[in-house]
Amino acid sequence: MAALVVRSVRDLLKRADFAKVPRRHRHKKKWAATEPKFPATRLALQNFDMTYSMQFGELWPSIRVSLLSEQKYGALVNNFGAWDHVSAELEQLNARDFVNKAHARGEQEPESSQTAAPSPASWACSPNLRCFTFTRGDVSRFPPARLGSLGVMDYYLMDAASLLPVLALGLQPGDTVLDLCAAPGGKTLALLQTGCCRNLAANDLSTSRTGRLQKILYSYVPQDIRDRSRVRVTSWDGRKWGELEGDTYDRVLVDVPCTTDRHSLHEEENNIFQRSRKKERQILPMLQVQLLAAGLLATKPGGYVVYSTCSLSHLQNEYVVQGAIELLANQYSIEVRVEDLSHFRKLFMDTFSFFPSCQVGELVIPNLMANFGPMYFCKMCRLT
Amino acid sequence: MAALGRQVSAWYHLIPLTWARMSRQTPQKKMTASSLCKLTTASTGGGLEEVPCVQDPACRTHLPQCLLEKQSAPVDGGPWEREEVITSLLDMGFSDVHVNELLTVQPGTHPQQVLDIVSELILLGVNPEPVCVALKKSPQLLKLPVMHMKKRSSYLRKLGLGEGKLRRVLHCCPEILTMRQRDIANTVRVLRDKCLFTVQQVTEILHRCPYVLREDPGELEYKFQYAYFRMGVKHADVVRTDFLQYSITKTRQRHTFLERLGRYQTPDKKGQTQVPNPLLRDILRVSEAEFLARTARSSAEEFEVFKKLLAREEEEEPENPMPGDKSTMHGTVPQHDDPAPSVSWAEGNCCEAGPSNVRLSVCENFRFKCLVFIIFD
Numbered sequence: 001m002a003a004l005v006v007r008s009v010r011d012l013l014k015r016a017d018f019a020k021v022p023r024r025h026r027h028k029k030k031w032a033a034t035e036p037k038f039p040a041t042r043l044a045l046q047n048f049d050m051t052y053s054m055q056f057g058e059l060w061p062s063i064r065v066s067l068l069s070e071q072k073y074g075a076l077v078n079n080f081g082a083w084d085h086v087s088a089e090l091e092q093l094n095a096r097d098f099v100n101k102a103h104a105r106g107e108q109e110p111e112s113s114q115t116a117a118p119s120p121a122s123w124a125c126s127p128n129l130r131c132f133t134f135t136r137g138d139v140s141r142f143p144p145a146r147l148g149s150l151g152v153m154d155y156y157l158m159d160a161a162s163l164l165p166v167l168a169l170g171l172q173p174g175d176t177v178l179d180l181c182a183a184p185g186g187k188t189l190a191l192l193q194t195g196c197c198r199n200l201a202a203n204d205l206s207t208s209r210t211g212r213l214q215k216i217l218y219s220y221v222p223q224d225i226r227d228r229s230r231v232r233v234t235s236w237d238g239r240k241w242g243e244l245e246g247d248t249y250d251r252v253l254v255d256v257p258c259t260t261d262r263h264s265l266h267e268e269e270n271n272i273f274q275r276s277r278k279k280e281r282q283i284l285p286m287l288q289v290q291l292l293a294a295g296l297l298a299t300k301p302g303g304y305v306v307y308s309t310c311s312l313s314h315l316q317n318e319y320v321v322q323g324a325i326e327l328l329a330n331q332y333s334i335e336v337r338v339e340d341l342s343h344f345r346k347l348f349m350d351t352f353s354f355f356p357s358c359q360v361g362e363l364v365i366p367n368l369m370a371n372f373g374p375m376y377f378c379k380m381c382r383l384t
Numbered sequence: 385m386a387a388l389g390r391q392v393s394a395w396y397h398l399i400p401l402t403w404a405r406m407s408r409q410t411p412q413k414k415m416t417a418s419s420l421c422k423l424t425t426a427s428t429g430g431g432l433e434e435v436p437c438v439q440d441p442a443c444r445t446h447l448p449q450c451l452l453e454k455q456s457a458p459v460d461g462g463p464w465e466r467e468e469v470i471t472s473l474l475d476m477g478f479s480d481v482h483v484n485e486l487l488t489v490q491p492g493t494h495p496q497q498v499l500d501i502v503s504e505l506i507l508l509g510v511n512p513e514p515v516c517v518a519l520k521k522s523p524q525l526l527k528l529p530v531m532h533m534k535k536r537s538s539y540l541r542k543l544g545l546g547e548g549k550l551r552r553v554l555h556c557c558p559e560i561l562t563m564r565q566r567d568i569a570n571t572v573r574v575l576r577d578k579c580l581f582t583v584q585q586v587t588e589i590l591h592r593c594p595y596v597l598r599e600d601p602g603e604l605e606y607k608f609q610y611a612y613f614r615m616g617v618k619h620a621d622v623v624r625t626d627f628l629q630y631s632i633t634k635t636r637q638r639h640t641f642l643e644r645l646g647r648y649q650t651p652d653k654k655g656q657t658q659v660p661n662p663l664l665r666d667i668l669r670v671s672e673a674e675f676l677a678r679t680a681r682s683s684a685e686e687f688e689v690f691k692k693l694l695a696r697e698e699e700e701e702p703e704n705p706m707p708g709d710k711s712t713m714h715g716t717v718p719q720h721d722d723p724a725p726s727v728s729w730a731e732g733n734c735c736e737a738g739p740s741n742v743r744l745s746v747c748e749n750f751r752f753k754c755l756v757f758i759i760f761d
């Protein structure tokens with residue numbers, strides 16, 4: 001059975017080498033002469049079957065079939081290009097800007113429940129983001145991004161759910177922003193698209209990956225903007241950020257390394273479920289707590305942090321958030337408040353399928369009708 | 385019914401005369417006709433229950449036109465001859481209404497020709513009622529040359545399709561009488577030599593799923609391989625569940641859907657799975673609504689999307705596997721009573737593995753269309 005799944009999974013990834021995936025996600029595969037006896041993709045599935053069937057119960061089969069089937073993308077329009085023209089073209093394809101749709105929805109709702117509406121400051125979305133998706137059940141694909149008339153690429157294809165952490169961060173003009181684990185850079189690009197960054201520090205431990213990040217910035221963001229937003233790309237260990245630049249940033253994005261559930265089911269290469277990486281996998285939650293704690297320490301009191309992963313695992317999501325908050329309270333006497341994002345969930349309900357019962361944060365679960373995610377995100381405010 | 389079959393065929397062996405011939409010898413005819421009449425009327429309602437056959441639109445059909453047309457000289461027998469034919473038909477157990485239908489269903493056919501064809505069918509153990517149904521459904525059968533009909537009858541008997549088994553086959557696939565014998569033989573050969581079904585199993589398959597005759601033998605083999613290797617369904621179950629009757633598209637859609645949901649696993653070497661697999665019946669024989677509600681426990685809209693994605697996955701599968709995209713494995717020839725031919729197939733995740741005289745090199749392509757066989761004998 002597992003072999004089968006692996007086959008189909010490998011089959012999927014073989015296909016992934018073809019047209020549907022944005023070029024940057026493709027890479028040359030080395031085909032082993034004999035297949036490994038226990039491919040990591042198969043180990044990943046076994047692991048998920050065990051943990052997630054417990055965690056999600058009756059929801060797991062539908063998540064599982066979605067993870068094993070082709071995912072959907074979103075086209076993040078490049079505001080530094082001819083965005084109005086590009087938007088019109090995307091509309092022609094019958095894609096819709098899901099951010100705009102959510103805003104329209106948000107404007108209608110408060111009228112009916114004015115008293116219940118939370119204060120805008122805590123939940124306002126980051127502005128100026130345009131991301132097109134095909135509607136529920138529509139499995140169309142976007143053509144690959146092209147170089148636009150202004151010398152930059154016209155849009156960036158990404159899992160549309162990846163935009164939610166950036167939206168939730170609620171950037172405001174003039175913010176000083178840190179992207180602690182930034183490579184390959186989808187979310188960094190989105191942060192820049194808001195036009196809010198006075199300063200943007202984009203960091204990633206891996207130099208090869210920061211290289212990719214640089215390339216994306218070059219092909220999407222004109223030189224003067226990069227200069228004006230003072231984009232600084234570094235390759236440091238994010239865990240040290242609290243000591244390096246404590247109490248510095250208005251907004252911090254902590255998009256941590258995780259089991260990358262979808263990827264782990266489809267790619268043998270670099271798969272965290274390889275036997276040899278067992279240790280690394282086991283200490284992931286600890287690394288995640290350390291990174292989130294560092295991110296919180298780097299935030300100014302009163303500033304906001306969004307923690308995110310592309311894993312379904314509670315251990316890497318809610319537990320990490322709770323662990324980091326405890327750590328800050330105990331070791332640094334710093335108080336952190338988790339923001340309620342349930343209104344946020346309502347705004348984007350048409351586009352994404354949310355897990356209804358997270359203790360803290362929100363989780364987009366893959367569903368065949370809207371095969372985005374998994375994407376967990378939790379917004380926190382550093383109070384002291 | 386079985387008893388009748390035996391009697392009819394016993395009778396057939398005793399008197400190696402066909403009805404057609406006998407009908408020209410009036411004195412003998414009446415006697416034998418009425419004895420047969422008793423047999424057939426005694427068995428009314430016997431035989432296979434009418435299982436609706438699912439027609440696969442992609443099936444090929446063979447109706448050699450030339451064969452049919454040569455025979456269609458519109459000679460209407462004189463009133464005297466016609467009377468005789470009617471009497472014979474009535475003696476065989478046809479009602480007045482049936483007789484009238486038989487003689488008018490294909491205008492311009494000589495009554496004697498009608499009698500000849502009908503007699504052959506009766507001798508193959510088909511009862512009057514289903515004979516009528518079959519001929520009404522495919523009146524062109526009445527134009528078949530009698531010699532062809534006789535040869536075909538004896539061939540079908542050899543395949544085990546006499547003795548009343550033909551009724552269902554005729555109902556689903558009247559082409560079995562008209563198509564080229566070579567094509568039938570091809571299908572049989574694939575079932576026997578490539579899929580390794582026993583003789584009885586082949587008969588059973590032809591009987592239960594006559595549509596296999598319309599299918600391209602290559603596709604048929606592929607369908608079997610899907611059942612055997614991909615789903616882990618053994619020969620006897622392939623036969624018992626009428627697996628080969630369902631279109632490969634439908635089978636693959638439902639099976640893959642279940643598999644990705646985590647509700648179906650290919651059994652391992654020992655035939656075990658971690659979760660109990662649903663019955664094949666609940667996967668294939670039920671309506672889509674029932675399949676979704678009870679077996680997959682999913683929604684119609686999700687399944688719709690899944691089917692679209694699956695179709696695209698197949699489309700985009702590389703037709704030719706990449707170089708080096710191969711793995712070598714050992715596979716055993718599936719076991720049954722027949723001496724196994726020294727050739728077999730396997731798939732990367734074959735559920736059978738063990739020592740064998742057959743070593744298979746299998747292209748890493750899970751449509752296993754491009755299987756490569758290396759046989760060490």
Ligand SMILES: C[S@@+](CC[C@H](N)C(=O)[O-])C[C@H]1O[C@@H](n2cnc3c(N)ncnc32)[C@H](O)[C@@H]1O
Pocket residue numbers: 162180181182183184185186187188203204205206209236237238239255256257258
């Ligand atoms: C999920 S990815 C980030 C994806 C990125 N935010 C995006 O949207 O394109 C996690 C990243 O964390 C980086 N990483 C791992 N350990 C780190 C550490 N100690 N400090 C900083 N980055 C680290 C990895 O190199 C990896 O690129």
